Ligand code: NAP
């Protein structure tokens with residue numbers, strides 16, 4: 001066991017602060033990664049503040065962070081995927097039984113044996129729960145370490161490990177492509193990646209935003225049209241016309257208004273995970289045989305596919321690079337929707353402490 005510098009929260013109302021955490025020595029199958037950048041996902045904030053208490057109560061101290069890019073510094077004897085000096089990524093998952101049918105199908109995220117990057121019981125016994133990427137280094141089974149395309153800026157790649165795969169996976173599952181009208185609700189970390197992917201897949205992309213100042217950016221990011229969702233006349237103009245809508249909003253809002261935007265047989269997929277349940281009118285689904293579904297990150301093979309796609313198409317997140325000392329300020333800004341469009345933490349700032 002060795003210790004790594006980290007930022008942790010001690011309770012739901014505590015700010016994140018400097019700490020040290022235990023990490024295991026790499027086993028035969030493990031790689032040790034020196035973390036260079038870690039994206040700041042709204043899930044980190046939900047988790048640090050125990051907003052998902054009824055589903056997955058937070059264990060304190062907690063170390064968030066599941067958009068990790070770093071340099072491999074040590075590899076176990078049996079590791080073949082990566083070597084010392086390689087860039088590597090770690091997303092939301094660090095383990096799952098490879099024999100489980102979900103893992104076999106490439107959907108480790110649905111396995112009852114899955115271990116999340118932070119907040120899951122640590123089966124190695126290093127700590128009570130796993131600790132995430134707001135830290136100097138991480139040790140992970142090689143299966144859960146991703147290869148990073150060499151042509152991309154690693155600070156902008158980090159958010160692909162969650163925001164990227166969480167939007168890529170449902171867009172692929174619902175076969176979004178040419179001839180389809182696709183809506184993206186919320187232009188934040190996930191939303192801006194959804195716009196880039198839906199555009200790259202050839203769909204007609206419409207952004208629904210509550211923020212008038214983001215309209216220009218939405219077009220620059222790849223949207224064909226922007227709807228200010230607070231304006232009833234703008235909403236009415238598109239009613240009943242969408243094949244697919246991806247809802248990335250982090251706070252309670254009226255999803256019936258978006259079900260109303262769907263065409264017959266259209267689907268609305270939720271990836272946003274607000275604290276409180278939604279109220280859904282069955283009539284919003286009945287008229288038009290519409291469907292409502294959810295999607296959780298993506299499996300490891302699909303995450304690699306997404307990263308390779310980004311390498312070929314030169315796609316990264318639009319980031320604001322911050323030192324880790326600004327993490328509490330970044331959380332406050334996330335709550336105001338004030339981020340363009342993902343914070344990425346420069347971990348050199350933690351090493352310098
Ligand atoms: P984010 O960067 O904070 O973006 C959320 C966006 O939602 C905001 O930029 C804003 O966009 C919109 N929004 C915020 N409050 C709103 C409100 N009260 N009413 C309407 N719109 C509002 O968050 P993120 O990191 O993209 O994460 C989004 C959600 O996805 C979070 O709940 C997160 O936990 C969840 N998530 C789920 C998965 C999964 O696997 N399913 C993975 C990662 C994250 P506008 O300004 O454009 O309106």
Ligand code: ZN
Nearest residue numbers: 041043162163
């Ligand atoms: Zn996330």
